[in-house]
Amino acid sequence: MQPVTKLERRVMTAAEQALSRQRHVSPLDVLTGLGWIPAGRVTDWRQARAPHLEAVAAVSADRLADALEIFHRWVGSRDLRPGEVEYLAATRDRRPLRFTATGEPGRERAYRTHWMPADLPEPHRERLTARQSKPPDLVVVQALTSFTCTGCGRTDAGLLMMEDAGPHCLDCVDLGHLVFLPAGDAALTRRARKASRLSAVVVRFSGTRRRNERQGLLVEEAAVEQAERECLSDEEARARRRERDRERRAVADERFQAELAEHIGRLFPGCPPRRAAEISLHTGTRGSGRVGRSAAGRALDPDAVTRAVIASIRHADTAYDELLMAGVPREEARQRIRADIDRVLHRWRS
Known part of the structure; x- marks a missing residue:
């Protein structure tokens, strides 16, 4: 049995995450998940400011083909059904978008094909396909x-x-x-x-x-x-609904922050409980854009939780902020206080 290469692991991880998140997966999902096609360049392509998708990729067309070959092998190992989706430009003429420089029909069709679980009910499948084929906004x-x-x-x-x-x-x-x-x-x-x-x-x-x-x-x-x-x-009815939604979000946020503080305590048993609560409140605030509100943070991914703890230590337990105020470049300031962070992490992990 051949060992799994690094690229194969990355492609399979991107495909699994997309399928889990949205109940369908496409070649474009995988390539954006790999970081090979940045979201901003996808927008350029969708608005017909690029001749084809390969033109906005950060890697060569051969590299894209390698990733898609791995993706289709992964598809073959799963119980998935195909559905072809239209990709139309966000222009007045709604022209079909091209994926490849050559425009070869087989490769273009492979890009347009989305894959959905075979056990997905047919009405759900039809709704997904219709939504994906909907022309983008002007x-x-x-x-x-x-x-x-x-x-x-x-x-x-x-x-x-x-x-x-x-x-x-x-x-x-x-x-x-x-x-x-x-x-x-x-x-x-x-x-x-x-x-x-x-x-x-x-x-x-x-x-x-x-x-x-x-x-x-x-x-x-x-x-x-x-x-x-x-x-x-219906202004009054919508106001009541907004208040109910606000209360529901507050309860959900409080529950999530408690779970996050508990998770910090398990990963860092030496961290004082009050400090763990402060970290979870700071990083888990809705709309903050901090790591606790990322998809990985909400899933209590250990790496994301550790990054939140390190961010707290950086600002509260080192001279990092003072260095920034003194005009020290950010990367240099982080290098200077790295040993201080490591000491606190070592103590909290004990």
């Missing part, structure tokens, strides 16, 4: 600087849509009649989008986070008016 960008429309030549500083030839103003892409609905009211946004025959997501690039962030929607004015009437009619 995307409109809030310009950070003025731009010249490729269609009409007019200089503008408002909203634009990127197409093959370059930036286009909304009038040139037939979206000029839509109105902007800012993000913030989930019910209003959901209802306006449902009522609007045409809509587009508005994003703006964040220089600090290095990514596009959603700002709101473009929808028909009549759809906004209809959504506002619907929201006014």
Whole structure:
């Protein structure tokens, strides 16, 4: 029996995680799970700013083929059923997206095929396939600087849509009649989008986070008016539901933080219980973005829990913060206090 290679382990792990998380798995899930195709570059490809998926990959086409061969061997060892999914671009023409430079039909079909458990009920399977084949949202960008429309030549500083030839103003892409609905009211946004025959997501690039962030929607004015009437009619009921949801989340958070503190105590029996509780409260706060709220943290993965403990030690038990305030670069500051962290970890593990 041949030993399992490192790449085989990584591919199988990415496939298992995707299947467990969403009840289906595709080649794209595996390649993004490997980190070979960053999420931001997938967005570029989906918005037709790249000729094919291979063009945005961090590895060669041969390396991608190796991973997909391993993936299909893994599929053959599982009780999975295939379903072919349409991949359409987030452009007005909804053109089919290409995966490979050659466009060879067999390889393209292999990329489009998603795999689902054989025991999945047929209605569930059909819903999954329909949802995966749904065309992506049209995307409109809030310009950070003025731009010249490729269609009409007019200089503008408002909203634009990127197409093959370059930036286009909304009038040139037939979206000029839509109105902007800012993000913030989930019910209003959901209802306006449902009522609007045409809509587009508005994003703006964040220089600090290095990514596009959603700002709101473009929808028909009549759809906004209809959504506002619907929201006014059931405002009290939605307020009561929000309060019930808030209470339920608070109970779930408290339970999770208690489990996390208990897990810290098992991994680090020398850690004072009060400190373990403080760490779990800090890292397990909903919406904090800290390691305790990551998928691994919520699963109480030992590595994730250890990272949370190390982060606490770094700030509370070393001179790390003082070094940063003194202008020491972050990596150098971490190197200086590494021995201090190791000493505390050794004591807590005892």
